[in-house]
Amino acid sequence: MEQLILDNISAGYRGRPVIKELSLAVQEGEMVAILGPSGEGKTTILKTIAGLLPPLGGHILINGLEVNRIAAEKRDVVLVFQKPLLFPFLNVHDNIGFGLRMQGIRSKQSAMQIAEMVELTGLKGLERRKVHQLSGGQQQRVALARGLVLRPSILLLDEPLSNLDADLRHQMRELIQHIRQQTGITTLFVTHDQSEALMLSDRIALLLQGRLRQLGTPHELFYQPQDTEVASFFGCPNLLKGTIQDNIFSSCEIHVPVISANHDQCTAIIRPEQINLAPDGCPDAVKGTVTSISFEGVYTRLAIETSSCELTVFSSSNQYSRGEQVYLSIPSSAVHIIA
Amino acid sequence: MNKRSFLLGLSIIAAVLLPFLPLLLWSVSNQWFYPALLPQQFGLRSWQYILSTAGQQITEGLVQSTSLALVTTCCSLTVALPAARALGLYCFPGKKAIGLFLLLPIIVPPLCVSMGYHLWFIRLGLAETFAGVVMAHLTFCLPYTIFVLWGVFTDYDPDFEHQARSLGASPIQVLVNVTLPMILPGICIAALFSFLLSWSQYLSTLIIGGGRLLTLPILLFALMDSGDRPVAAAVSLVFVLPALFALLVNAHFLGRQGMTGVR
Amino acid sequence: MFAPVTEDAARTRTIETAHLLLLLAPALLIILLLFGGGLLLGSLQALGSQPFTEKSIFTFAHFIAVLTDPDFATSFAMTMYIATVSTLVAVLASVALAISLVRCAAANRILHFFLQIPLTVPHLVIAISLLFLLAPTGILSRLCSFLGMTAGAASFPLLINDTYAIGILLTYIWKEIPFITFMILAVLKNSGPELDDAGRTLRANAWQRFYHITLPLIAPSLGAAGFIVFAFTFGAFEVPYLLGRTYPMVLPVWAYKNYADIDLMARPEGIAIGLIIAAIVICSLLLSQGLMQIARRQREYPG
Numbered sequence: 001m002e003q004l005i006l007d008n009i010s011a012g013y014r015g016r017p018v019i020k021e022l023s024l025a026v027q028e029g030e031m032v033a034i035l036g037p038s039g040e041g042k043t044t045i046l047k048t049i050a051g052l053l054p055p056l057g058g059h060i061l062i063n064g065l066e067v068n069r070i071a072a073e074k075r076d077v078v079l080v081f082q083k084p085l086l087f088p089f090l091n092v093h094d095n096i097g098f099g100l101r102m103q104g105i106r107s108k109q110s111a112m113q114i115a116e117m118v119e120l121t122g123l124k125g126l127e128r129r130k131v132h133q134l135s136g137g138q139q140q141r142v143a144l145a146r147g148l149v150l151r152p153s154i155l156l157l158d159e160p161l162s163n164l165d166a167d168l169r170h171q172m173r174e175l176i177q178h179i180r181q182q183t184g185i186t187t188l189f190v191t192h193d194q195s196e197a198l199m200l201s202d203r204i205a206l207l208l209q210g211r212l213r214q215l216g217t218p219h220e221l222f223y224q225p226q227d228t229e230v231a232s233f234f235g236c237p238n239l240l241k242g243t244i245q246d247n248i249f250s251s252c253e254i255h256v257p258v259i260s261a262n263h264d265q266c267t268a269i270i271r272p273e274q275i276n277l278a279p280d281g282c283p284d285a286v287k288g289t290v291t292s293i294s295f296e297g298v299y300t301r302l303a304i305e306t307s308s309c310e311l312t313v314f315s316s317s318n319q320y321s322r323g324e325q326v327y328l329s330i331p332s333s334a335v336h337i338i339a
Numbered sequence: 340m341n342k343r344s345f346l347l348g349l350s351i352i353a354a355v356l357l358p359f360l361p362l363l364l365w366s367v368s369n370q371w372f373y374p375a376l377l378p379q380q381f382g383l384r385s386w387q388y389i390l391s392t393a394g395q396q397i398t399e400g401l402v403q404s405t406s407l408a409l410v411t412t413c414c415s416l417t418v419a420l421p422a423a424r425a426l427g428l429y430c431f432p433g434k435k436a437i438g439l440f441l442l443l444p445i446i447v448p449p450l451c452v453s454m455g456y457h458l459w460f461i462r463l464g465l466a467e468t469f470a471g472v473v474m475a476h477l478t479f480c481l482p483y484t485i486f487v488l489w490g491v492f493t494d495y496d497p498d499f500e501h502q503a504r505s506l507g508a509s510p511i512q513v514l515v516n517v518t519l520p521m522i523l524p525g526i527c528i529a530a531l532f533s534f535l536l537s538w539s540q541y542l543s544t545l546i547i548g549g550g551r552l553l554t555l556p557i558l559l560f561a562l563m564d565s566g567d568r569p570v571a572a573a574v575s576l577v578f579v580l581p582a583l584f585a586l587l588v589n590a591h592f593l594g595r596q597g598m599t600g601v602r
Numbered sequence: 603m604f605a606p607v608t609e610d611a612a613r614t615r616t617i618e619t620a621h622l623l624l625l626l627a628p629a630l631l632i633i634l635l636l637f638g639g640g641l642l643l644g645s646l647q648a649l650g651s652q653p654f655t656e657k658s659i660f661t662f663a664h665f666i667a668v669l670t671d672p673d674f675a676t677s678f679a680m681t682m683y684i685a686t687v688s689t690l691v692a693v694l695a696s697v698a699l700a701i702s703l704v705r706c707a708a709a710n711r712i713l714h715f716f717l718q719i720p721l722t723v724p725h726l727v728i729a730i731s732l733l734f735l736l737a738p739t740g741i742l743s744r745l746c747s748f749l750g751m752t753a754g755a756a757s758f759p760l761l762i763n764d765t766y767a768i769g770i771l772l773t774y775i776w777k778e779i780p781f782i783t784f785m786i787l788a789v790l791k792n793s794g795p796e797l798d799d800a801g802r803t804l805r806a807n808a809w810q811r812f813y814h815i816t817l818p819l820i821a822p823s824l825g826a827a828g829f830i831v832f833a834f835t836f837g838a839f840e841v842p843y844l845l846g847r848t849y850p851m852v853l854p855v856w857a858y859k860n861y862a863d864i865d866l867m868a869r870p871e872g873i874a875i876g877l878i879i880a881a882i883v884i885c886s887l888l889l890s891q892g893l894m895q896i897a898r899r900q901r902e903y904p905g
Contacts, residue, residue, distance in 0.1 A: 050803045072802035079803040085796055089818040099804035102814070150805060347702055352716045358776065361734035361741050362727075373739040373755055374747045422629035429617040441629055444637045445830060446883050448837020450854055451876035452637055454861050455644025458653050478636040485629060497615075539724030542839045542858065556726050556840075563730060563844065572734065575727045582722035590715050 002064075003028045003186045004049070004077075004154050009058035011048040012041065017056050019045050020210045026154070026188055031180060033197035034190040036207035037233075042190035043082070046156045049188070050079040063153055073102075078147035079156040082163060084139035086131040092142050093118075093127040099150045110149075117145040120182060121175065137168040141175065148179065157189035161196050176200060194234055198222065206230060223271065224336050231269045231338075237312045238270040249335060252308030254286055257332045267338045273299065273314040274334030278327045285327035290320050304328060365572035385569035389577070393570075396558065397577065404554040405581065407469070407544075408537040411476040412484075415533045416526065419484035426485070427492025438489070444482045452478055453543040460547055467551040475547040476540055480533040487532055491525030531585055538582060641880065648874040664870040668878065676850035678882075684767050684852060685836040688774035693828045695775070696782035701816065703783070704790045720780045729773050729841045736761040736769050762845050769845040778831045785827040786820045794819065825894055833883045853879050 004026040010017040018041030026032045036042055047053045049060055051072030060067050067075055078099075086095050094101075096117055100110040118124055121141040126134065134142065140163065147155060160176060161169045177200065180187065191197050197204045198218040206213045206221060214226045225231040228239050242251030244263040249256045251268065258268075278285060288304040288311070295301075299314040304326060311328065320326065365371070366385050368378030389397050425431075426438050444452070453475055457466065465471035503517045504510075519526070541556040550557070555578045562571040647653065650661035668674055703713070720728070735741050743758040752758050762769040797819065801811045842852040851859065853875055861872030 047799075052799050052802060071807075072799075073805045073807050077803070079799075081796070081800060083796070085793075085800040087797060087800075087815060087818070089821075098801070098814070099806070102801075102804060102806040102810050146804065156803075344702070348710065348713045351699075351713060354776070355716045355719050358723075358728055358731040358735065362731050364741070365734055374744050376741075376744050376748045418628045418632060421625040425617070425622055425625035429615050429622065431617060431619075431622055437626065437630070441633055443884075444633060446833035446887060447637070447641075447880045448833070448839075448854060448876070448883070450837060450839055450857060451644060451873075451880045452640030454857070454873045454876050455640035455642070455647070456636070458647070459639075459643055462654060474636060477632060478640065481629065481632060535722055535724075539726060541726060542854075546861075556724065559726060559730070560840075568734065571730060575730050579723055579727055582724075583719070586715075586718055586722045590711075590718065 001028045002026065003030075003062065004188065005059075005061040006045075006049070007059040007061065009045070009048065009060065010056040011044045011053060012056055013044070013053070015056065018210050019048075019207070021058070022205075022207075022212050023058075024205055024212065024215065026186060028186055029184045030203065031187040031189070031201050033201035033204045034188065034207060035194060035197040035204050036190075036192065038192045040192075040207050041210060042192070042207065043158050046079055046158050046188070046190055049154075050077055050156055051075045052079070076153040077156055078150055078152040078154075080143050080147045080158065080160065082158040084136075084143040086134075086139055086142055086146075088131050090131070091127070092123060092129050092131070092134070095131065095142055096145045096149055098146060113149050117149045120148070120179060121145040137164055137172065140164065140172060144175070144179070148183070148185070153186060155185050155187045157187060159191055160189055162191065162193060173199060206233065208233070225269060225338070227338055228267055228269070231336075236269055236271060238272055238275075240268045240270065240309060242266065242268055244337065249337065253306065254308070254330065255284060256330050256335050258335055258337055259332075260337050263337075263339055269336045269338060270311070270330060270334050271336075272301075272312045274331060275311065275313045276329045276331065277302075277313060277315055277317075277320075278329060285329045288326055288328055290322055290324045290326060293318075293320060293322060362572045362575050365568050366576055368569055385567075385573040388570055389573050396553070397555075397574065400553050400555040400558045401577070401581075403552055404538055404556075407472060407476065407552070407554060408534045410469075410473050411480050411537040412530050412533040414473065414477055415481045415484040416530060419481055419488050419529065420526075423485050423488030424492050426489045427495065428497055441485050442482050444479045445486060449475070449479050449540070449543045450546075453546045457546055466547055467549040469552065472544055472548045472552050475543040476537040478543075480536050483536055484529045484533045487529040488522075488525060491522050491529070495522060527589055531589055534585065535582055641877070644873045644877055648870050648877055650870070664874040665878075668871055668874050673850060673856075677853050677856050680767070680846075680850045681836055681852040681854075681879075684770055684774070684842065685832050688771045688778065688835050689828055689832040691771070692775050692778040692782055692831060693824065695779050696786060696827075697820070697824065699779065700783045700786040700790055700820070701812070704787060704794050717780050717783065720777055721784075723777070725773065725777060725838065726840050726844075728777055729769075729844045732769050732773050732776075733762055733845060736772070738762070763847045765847070767842070767846060770841050773841050773845065774831075774835050778835075782824070782827040782831065785823045789820050789823045790816070821894070821897075825890065829887060829890055832886065836883055836886075837879050 002025045004024075006022055006024040009022045010020050011022075012018040022045065024032070024034075034042055034045060044053065048055050051067070051070060051074075055068060062076055087098065090098065093114060096114045097107070097110050100113065101107070114127075118127060121144055123138065123141055123145060126138065131139065131142075140160070144157075144160075157176075161172050164172055173196075176187075179185070189200070198221075201218060203216060204218055204221050205215045208229060214221055214230050216224075221230065222234055225234060225236070231239065240251040240254065242249055242254070244250075244258065244260050244266055246262070247257060247259055249258045249260070249266075249268050256268070260266075286306050288306040290302055291305050291310070292303040293300060295318055299316055300318040300320070302313045302315055302320060304311050304313055306328070313328070364378065367381050367383065369382035369384045370380035371378035422441065426434065426441075460466040460471050460474075465474065499517055499521060500513050503513045508516065539556060540554075541560065544552060544554050545557060548554070548557070555574070559571065559574050559578060562574055643653075648664050650663065651658040703710075733740070737743070738755040738758050738760065740762075742761075743752065743755055746752040746758060747754055794816065797815050798811055801815045806814060837854055839854045839858055843855050843858075846852060846855065857872045857875035857879065859872070860868045860875060863869070863872070
């Protein structure tokens with residue numbers, strides 16, 4: 001069942017839309033990422049769904065009911081902001097219980113629910129702490145617990161990992177996945193970080209220039225980008241212009257078998273980690289020279305110049321040196337054709 | 340801006356400006372008997388009076404008030420800056436008590452204190468002198484200045500100074516090129532604050548100055564007793580002008596920051 | 603109570619004692635000498651010491667004379683009435699004003715500017731202006747008679763030198779609303795709208811957001827600002843001197859009248875009244891601190 005439907009939503013401030021005509025349906029229990037560069041108005045869309053901003057156009061449906069005119073506090077969603085925004089005058093326990101208290105739930109009854117959230121988010125022992133005595137990661141977890149305790153239909157997360165450093169990011173990511181397993185809550189989150197989106201979400205909605213550019217599974221967006229901009233957003237530098245004749249893509253001396261209709265002009269997107277390197281020639285390998293090497297940990301990034309183009313290759317071996325001659329073989333699985 | 344906030348804005352402006360109306364009207368009336376709604380005879384008699392006949396006295400009052408306020412402000416800033424820095428930046432035992440003590444004169448009326456040391460000021464030759472009145476004003480201008488600057492230093496990050504030091508600046512250079520520019524808006528507010536407080540002070544000036552230091556408030560009180568309404572209105576306006584001017588300059592200079600904490 | 607609300611960064615920084623003393627010493631010295639000295643010397647005089655003469659005797663007579671004076675109670679009541687009512691009205695109006703301003707204030711420099719004007723106007727000037735406006739022959743009275751609402755100066759209600767001190771209250775309210783408003787706005791502008799949004803998504807309605815978020819957020823500043831106003835209005839001389847009745851006199855006016863009396867024997871009594879004012883203000887500071895503590899504890903939800 002579709003728990004959240006955005007129907008042609010435009011959103012922004014003072015009549016100026018930053019999000020234009022966005023349509024998106026989120027299924028029950030699904031985790032969807034809205035991915036886009038910084039400053040694209042991703043937070044605006046969350047605020048609009050949460051009811052903090054009126055939409056400039058379109059309809060928002062939650063559980064099948066239009067909520068355009070329903071006040072923020074009456075919507076069955078909770079927005080967890082990028083900053084934790086904990087109430088400085090309340091301790092951890094009271095921050096988590098805030099929403100329940102607003103609904104008039106007595107503290108005796110809410111204690112159980114709060115304890116459950118404290119357990120779930122790993123905050124045990126910190127209940128009586130003041131907000132300023134917490135680390136950044138702990139504050140973020142309190143913010144999450146504070147939203148989850150209300151058991152909303154939909155959880156909205158604004159850049160849930162971006163304020164944290166590497167170690168905490170990892171912990172927080174696991175926490176979010178753990179929470180999803182435990183609660184099965186429908187989640188929509190926004191992020192500018194592609195790896196965050198790829199790791200966490202079932203589907204990704206990529207926003208560029210305020211418009212939905214591509215919607216699909218992380219796999220689809222990564223390996224089958226709709227156009228070159230999507231491809232470069234996901235960090236694929238190898239875009240080759242060429243032709244397709246009889247299921248063979250050709251660009252100068254590069255020929256790769258593909259399954260596709262004939263095209264006089266098309267672009268092939270070649271994932272750098274799927275290009276194979278061989279020191280000596282094999283049948284349809286392309287000859288090239290290594291022009292730069294940078295060691296990036298898990299892989300080594302090589303820039304390789306062939307007679308017609310420059311390709312980036314991620315290699316798991318770092319035995320190459322500058323100026324070395326190598327042979328590239330491009331398997332058809334590495335190639336994605338954009339007409 | 341919607342209609343409601345427009346109305347709110349309009350009523351605020353009206354409420355703020357309303358008290359200036361009687362002053363303006365009285366200051367330009369030559370004859371205004373009850374129950375006429377407007378003066379029967381408009382004229383600049385009062386302005387002529389304070390500019391020519393009483394001109395010297397008014398000018399003296401202006402100079403006296405201004406120099407008192409300026410000297411007091413400079414003294415409070417010099418003393419308050421280090422103290423506020425200590426209170427705003429660092430954590431030390433007894434901070435709460437020291438802070439409370441330094442700010443206590445804010446709430447204790449100046450009248451009590453001035454009456455207390457008046458006799459000793461006479462004995463020490465400080466009564467009826469400029470220096471004595473500056474000290475009387477300092478008693479409550481200093482705590483207010485510390486109050487404002489304490490807030491300023493709480494939001495101040497001394498790492499900027501460390502950065503400047505590691506870039507090769509001497510302590511003096513750091514003070515002049517880093518610290519002061521960074522807290523300048525706060526200093527302006529504190530200075531304005533202290534200036535206004537000293538500027539509008541009446542009773543402690545009267546007690547310690549003993550009627551010898553004729554500041555504007557003292558002149559104004561004398562005028563009110565004499566009952567010449569047009570002249571009192573005109574002097575009131577003169578009394579407001581420098582502060583308004585300071586506000587304009589500050590508003591231009593500080594932008595939106597405003598004058599939080601000033602009264 | 604006056605300490606800025608956010609002090610987290612300072613917790614981690616330490617400083618050498620010598621350096622600390624150097625920073626604090628000038629201010630401490632001046633306050634100790636002028637303020638502490640003033641209070642101490644005042645107390646000595648009020649307790650019967652006659653400086654520079656040989657006739658000093660320790661006595662509570664001056665305090666007793668003041669406290670047993672039948673006018674003391676009425677004066678005290680009048681002073682308390684003026685301070686309490688003007689503070690309460692100013693606080694309530696300021697909270698309402700600050701909340702309506704906080705979301706549009708950023709967009710409105712003109713309004714900010716106008717709201718700052720009362721901060722720069724001395725109490726004396728506004729008192730004179732209200733005298734011209736509200737006196738029996740003032741502009742308001744003229745307007746009423748012009749509109750045929752009153753028959754003349756005599757039938758115009760007394761607003762100056764009156765029983766309810768309307769003129770004094772209006773002066774203080776006009777002057778103090780911007781002061782309190784700016785103090786609250788400083789806090790609200792920092793995180794008010796954001797925390798308010800957080801509260802909305804946590805299902806708090808408008809009243810709940812005001813009571814559970816805005817109010818606790820501004821409480822420290824509001825308390826401090828309100829108290830400063832209370833203390834000021836309790837100890838101020840000019841406005842009640844100009845606009846108040848001759849009986850009952852407010853305490854500060856009474857104190858000065860005694861102090862400036864030709865009879866030098868009245869002087870210690872004047873100082874005693876001044877010290878009583880100081881004592882009342884300091885006691886109400888302690889009392890309000892205690893009340894704030896209790897209120898804070900009540901807000902901490904058990905369970």
